Amino acid sequence: MKVVSRALRGVREHVRTQLVSVATVALALFCxxxxxxxxxxxxxxxxxxxxxxxxxxxxxxxxxxxxxxALRSALSALPxxxxxxxxxxxxxxxxxxxxxxxxxxxxxxxxxxxxELSLVAGATDGGRVESLASRxxxxxxxxxxxxxxxxxxxxxxxxxxxxxxxxxxxxxxxLCAIAVVSNTVRLSLHARMREVEVLRLVGASPQYVRSPFxxxxxxxxxxxxxxAISLLAFVFFAMRGRVDSALGDVLGVRPVxxxxxxxxxxxxxxxGLGATGSALAVRRWLKV
Numbered sequence: 693m694k695v696v697s698r699a700l701r702g703v704r705e706h707v708r709t710q711l712v713s714v715a716t717v718a719l720a721l722f723c724x725x726x727x728x729x730x731x732x733x734x735x736x737x738x739x740x741x742x743x744x745x746x747x748x749x750x751x752x753x754x755x756x757x758x759x760x761x762a763l764r765s766a767l768s769a770l771p772x773x774x775x776x777x778x779x780x781x782x783x784x785x786x787x788x789x790x791x792x793x794x795x796x797x798x799x800x801x802x803x804x805x806x807x808e809l810s811l812v813a814g815a816t817d818g819g820r821v822e823s824l825a826s827r828x829x830x831x832x833x834x835x836x837x838x839x840x841x842x843x844x845x846x847x848x849x850x851x852x853x854x855x856x857x858x859x860x861x862x863x864x865x866x867l868c869a870i871a872v873v874s875n876t877v878r879l880s881l882h883a884r885m886r887e888v889e890v891l892r893l894v895g896a897s898p899q900y901v902r903s904p905f906x907x908x909x910x911x912x913x914x915x916x917x918x919x920a921i922s923l924l925a926f927v928f929f930a931m932r933g934r935v936d937s938a939l940g941d942v943l944g945v946r947p948v949x950x951x952x953x954x955x956x957x958x959x960x961x962x963x964g965l966g967a968t969g970s971a972l973a974v975r976r977w978l979k980v
Contacts, residue, residue, distance in 0.1 A: 713872060713873065713876035713912055713916075714912055714915045714916050714919065715916075715919075716872045716916075717869050717872050717873060717912060717913060717915075717916030717917075717920075717962070717966070718915075718916040718917075718919035718920045718923070719920075720865050720868045720869045720872065720916075720920075721865070721869060721916050721917050721919075721920035721958075721962055722919075722920040722923055722924055723861070723865050724861075724862055724865040724866065724869075724920075725917075725920050725921060725924045725950070725958060726924060727858045727861050727862055727865070728858070728862070728950065728954065728958070729924065729928065729949065729950055730854070730858060731854075731855060731858040732948065732950060732951075732954070733947055733948060734854045734855060734858070746808065746809065746810060746811075746840055747808075747809040747810075747811060747821070747824070747825065747828075747837060747838065747839055747840070748806050748807075748808055748809070748837070748838040748840075749763075749767065749806060749807040749808075749809060749828055749834055749837050750804050750805075750806055750834070750835045750836040750837070750838070751763070751804070751805045751806060751807065751833055751834065751835060752833050752834060752835040753835070755805070755833040759832065759833045760778060760805070760807075760833065761778075763807065763831060763832070763833050763834070764776050764777075764778050764807050766831065767807060767809060767828065767831075770824070771812075772811050772812060772820060772824050773809050773810070773811060773812070773824075774809075774810045774811060774812045775809070775810045776807050776808070776809050776810075777807065777808045778805075778806075778807050778808075779805065779806045779807070779808055780800075780805055781800040781801060781802075781803045781804065781805050782800045782803075784800075784803040784804055784805070784806065785798065785800050785802075785803045788803065811824070821839050822839065825837045825839050866965060869913070869916070869962075869965050869966075869969070870965055870968055870969040870972070871969065872969070873909050873912050873913055873965065873966045873968075873969030873970060873973075874909075874969035874970065874972045874973040875973070876909075876912060876969075878973045902974050905970050905973070905974050906967050906970050906971060906974065907967075908970060909966040909967050909968075909969055909970020909971070909973075910963040910964070910966045910967040910970070911963075911966065912966045912970075913962040913963045913964065913965045913966020913967065913969070914959055914960075914962050914963035914966060915962075916962055916966070917958055917959045917961070917962025917963070918959060918962075920958075920962075921950075921955060921958060921959070924950075925949065928947075928949055929949070932947055
């Protein structure tokens with residue numbers, strides 16, 4: 693507690709410098725938190741679309757209810773298929789039309805009847821998908837099969853690129869945050885050199901001299917992380933209502949905020965970054 697009180701005293705004595713530093717760290721960590729939030733939601737999209745591949749089986753015109761049910765049962769029994777669901781023309785119209793009243797009023801006969809397949813994880817490679825599609829096309833009452841392999845592959849490539857970019861951006865932001873805290877602590881060191889000299893003369897140990905500066909860096913980093921998370925939460929929940937429905941309809945997932953474990957880890961990580969930056973400054977500029 694004495695170390696923390698000494699660190700707080702140092703912060704109060706140079707409050708303007710510390711506020712500027714907290715704001716700068718908060719800005720850098722806000723960018724990192726935003727990247728983390730994007731990565732988390734990209735992960736949700738990846739789990740939604742990167743798992744079992746969808747396959748749409750278009751039914752031939754004139755297929756009877758008995759033929760459709762027989763086909764659905766036969767498809768469900770295939771080892772590559774996890775589930776098979778019949779989608780009537782009316783359901784297809786509702787999905788395509790959405791809120792469009794003109795489209796919703798169109799005749800259901802204009803829309804295809806399909807059986808939507810979800811493939812098991814072991815059947816998602818290109819060879820097995822194409823083999824399955826070839827076999828399904830030969831079944832009675834089937835007019836065509838859509839595998840979505842091109843779309844799924846492009847989306848997975850995009851998601852992988854997004855995760856890589858997030859990691860690279862995160863590393864750059866971390867280095868910037870460490871540099872900001874290190875420079876702030878260096879300024880604090882120069883302003884308090886007289887106090888440091890007095891402590892040396894009275895025989896204070898090197899750890900006793902260094903500890904308040906390390907605590908000060910941790911406070912700067914942790915404070916910046918709290919500000920960054922608060923700002924990100926404000927922006928996220930202010931915009932969520934505008935994009936929630938659109939993203940849900942297009943991607944099938946809803947935007948989610950950072951989970952509590954990630955928030956706690958982010959604050960502790962901010963404090964750790966601050967302490968690291970402070971340690972670098974102390975090691976370079978404070979010779980005790």
